[in-house]
Amino acid sequence: MNDVPMYRDETASVYPAAAPGGGPAVMIVGAEPVAASRFDPWAAALLSVSPLPGVATVFQAAREPDGRPMLVVDAAGVTLAERLVGQGPLPVAEVHTTGLALASALAQVHTTGLWHGAVCPSTVVYADGVRLAGFDACAPGMAKPPAPSRFAAPEGVPGPAGDVYGLAATLYAALGGQPGGLVGELYDVPPPLTAALRAGMSPDPAQRPTAQQLYGSLSVIGATENTLPAVPVAAALVGSPVRPVNQAVVSINLAIAGAAAAGAAAAAGVVVGQGASGALSAMASGGGAKVASAKGFMGGLSALKIGAFAAGAAVIAAGVGVGVTILNEDEAGPGPMVTAIQEFDFGNVSFTDTVQGTTAELVGGKGKPFDGDTNTEGYRLGDDPIVYTDADGDNDLDALVVLAQEGGNNIFEWPYIWLWEDGKAVQLPYPLADAGRCGNDFEPPGVNGGHFTLTRNIAIAVPTCAQPEYQDEKVEIAVEDGYPVTVSPHGAAASCIPAEFESLMEIVNYEPRIAPDEKAPPVDTADNFKKLELIYTTWDETRPVAWLRVRMIRNDDSVSCGWVPNNGLDE
Template sequence: MEGFQIIRWLSSDDTAAVYEAAGPRGRRLIYTVGHRPAEPAAEFSAWAERLRGVRHPHLAAVAAAGLTDDARPYVLCDTGSTTLAERLVHTPPGVNEVVRTTTAIADALDTAHAAGLRHGTVCPSTVVYAADGTPQLTGFDMCAPALVKTARPGLYTAPEADPGPPADVYALAATAYVALGGTLPYVGDPTDPALRLRGITELPGVPPELTGMLRTALNPDPVSRPSAALLRDALSTVEVPETVTTGALPVAVVGSDVRAVSSGMTTIIEAVTGEQPRIGREKSPPMPPGLAPTRPLPVAPPAPKPVRAKPVTSKPAKASGRRTGRRIGVAVVVLAVIAAGIGGVWLWRDQFAEATEGSSAIERVDFNAIEFTVPADNDRKVTLTGGSATSTNDDGRAESWTLTDGPVFADGNHNGDQDTAAIHLVLEVRGSKRSYVLLFTWDGRPKQAQQVVNGVCDVTDMRSAGPGIELDLVSANPFADCSALGKGDTRAETITVAMRGGFLMETAPHEGATSRCELAPGAETRAQDGDLPVRVAADAGAPELAEDIDSVTVFLPETAGQIQWHLARVTLADGTTTCGWVAAADL
């Protein structure tokens, strides 16, 4: 696969390590590779061939599966933008959607079982949603020869020891019942046979025939359960009012002791298992034949922070003197916040379309008609009409703006309401394009921030991440023309940005500035020791980096004598890097 990239290490267990990866055109992937050679290799190879041969719209596509050059088993498959587990914790689906998802996964299991495959770990953590909302089942590797992960008995494991097709049906029924807001009778002790014999109860707003179908599929006797096909057919006859919804669920109920199938699942799994991830088990993973990555894995991947089960529902500082936003081909991510907002024209969404009942104020704003301040040009504003606009820049060049994604909402104030929204705009000038992601928060009206995520050639995805926004970026030197760069001049990365202390900053994988700091080859730099004050923004009031700093490399542009702040690449004590700003007076 041309353009295959390892993004970051996610987790390890006794059998395998899991990495987030990316393919061509922003394809999001999960790469699972064993720690040891497969024995016998033929058994895993036969399993991999069956897995590669299965195609179904509700099965996550397998990009590759087989043995590495040193005979380790591996699976490379698609991943979604979120999982059912994350949705149940943050923004639970309605009952009707739960039924549709369960029906789709039952159909996928029927296809997999017919191909001789068993899953073994069906649960909310292995049901992913593609970017278009399509539910898909993933995680078959946890029951594969030479990659088996022994899961602890839990809410989504069948009482029998053999994880065959009947166990998959049981697990799917348990997943559906929990997603509908039900409490499984054996929640107190999944190993107690007596509790397994108790039947599930009816649920408010859930048709009794639906509960009866799930009750049959949860029979402790595997012989008495329906097949995946029969469950699918039965579910397809159920009708549920669209208005029936369920509430958010605690992490302890929806999480499972499984491998991460997406970057967002690591903290949920850690919260459930109570175990810290095994950091740095492998500095660089073995690669599948023909899939050499375009950049190496970071030497010491950071530990994910503990999950907090809360509902999810600019230009650079003038002191820098730089006009990076004026360079054609450089993408900039702009985020707007309450503390440093710029007012703009805005319209309620229900002036143009029907608003969602019970939605927050910012969810009702029509971002197809938003006015925004142009990044790096605070004196110029543009207003979208129907999601697009044309304007003229300071050089007299015609430019076009197009809303291509969003809004994506998040709970920026930790108050349980959606008060933050992000949109992705593409600017085109004379055939050259660059991306902007504007993030707005609500304070009686949407506001846009002054701080900028720059040094970005593309934004391939963005999604809610608690109070912040997680961004999948293609980064480069912040002063480079992206249209003139080759593959070796850019790198894919995922960061989370949020407000802290009135400043926009990167909060994951490390704390740091939102400006990217891939220093250009041959650029003038100055090495400094770790005692140099480094801040998250080009402002004397911005917080200093709290992590242990080993060394700092400061970027010195040609106009260094005219600016008050310098972008810096910071090497932390564990060998990883982040970005920051250094005052010229401190050099």
């Protein structure tokens, strides 16, 4: 029998095992002896909560004859991390149910004086419901030192408040959010659900709800059947530096100090060729859980495949812990993020100005005035820096670039998204804002996770060009079906604030689209809105306008924008 551990760190090793009933299990063995006075009360408390719904079954929790701590834990089912990497965000109703079950389980665990210490997608297991595994993270004699993670509370101290943070961050990730930054509203997710998770991720542990209070907040939220876009999530966004909890997916911390990709497995703690531990031999010969052979464990350790992401993660900055999922050949997730667009030269490109209906050929960052155009000095790249993120979720970076037009004392600017498609940058023909000397303005674009961020300053009145009156509009923008959209709430990327010389008029029986294009999908179904207001100009346009903006009031009073064809609506 090959007794090679499937994972090892400085305080414990993890072995694939068989449960007493023959199912899969893992055995965690501490590296050093621990006093009975420290471990035995903790083990007794853990065994007392193991039968609870929402807690993975612990078959054994004891000390070996040499004093090393040992746990044998059920490993049936798949982790949330596997599901997110393989299929993308879960249906909202399932995330809600998962949150209720785990909050209830943590509330009962905390009453015993225990806490988990590593709640994250890699320790949430779906088997006969949803369960928490990985309690060894805080076990006496085998606790892991705290490591940076999107799911670890910022105070860096394990405890009940840290568990609440980890659960809230895990549920937020399951809904498609990216913990660790701004906890914004998410597309098609009820705002009360996001609000409950935002409270759970408060930077101040004293301001977080208890697990019981989080359960209470979740229990009053109506269930929803919404299904989120099935876009696989990069392993870097859901992985966490925890010990593996099952045999199907090994979630590992790559704590690398400039290691080459070839050494990533060793740096991550995958060890080969080590001798059997005393605990392993004792378990194999004394009944109870037995260690499976290496061949039985995913066809042998040689069959383990560090996905393409690991190669990219292996060259991250020294000392940064990044969780990755190690999969077999068929389960390998998305590869490293493609960053080629960062090398693209936007100073020498054909830039379409869809506002003016013209094309600018930039050379060295500048374009010549148009034939017969005596009012402008031509186009150029804007002064705002280019920002990058994966706006369309296809595992490559996209860019937000500002095009500027100068003429006399006036400077007009428009930010456009460029996607990286088939090895080249492709401009989306829809500006996200417009800025002029006496009109609208916008602040330098930014990035939040997979979204571009933009603050638009809408000129609602311009008494003088020197002192316009602005109303700010902050948006996060992604790309959906090739069109830019706001994500919270979901809508067209255009502004919904009536500017100077614009008014509102209620309309009915229209289905606004996410872009001024007949092929663009609708913003949402009509039953999700209680009012549509056309935004129209109060003075004659010199050019016919084919599409008009619509301000859409949702049933929850949030506001999003859409487009409708102008079939005489502005007359």
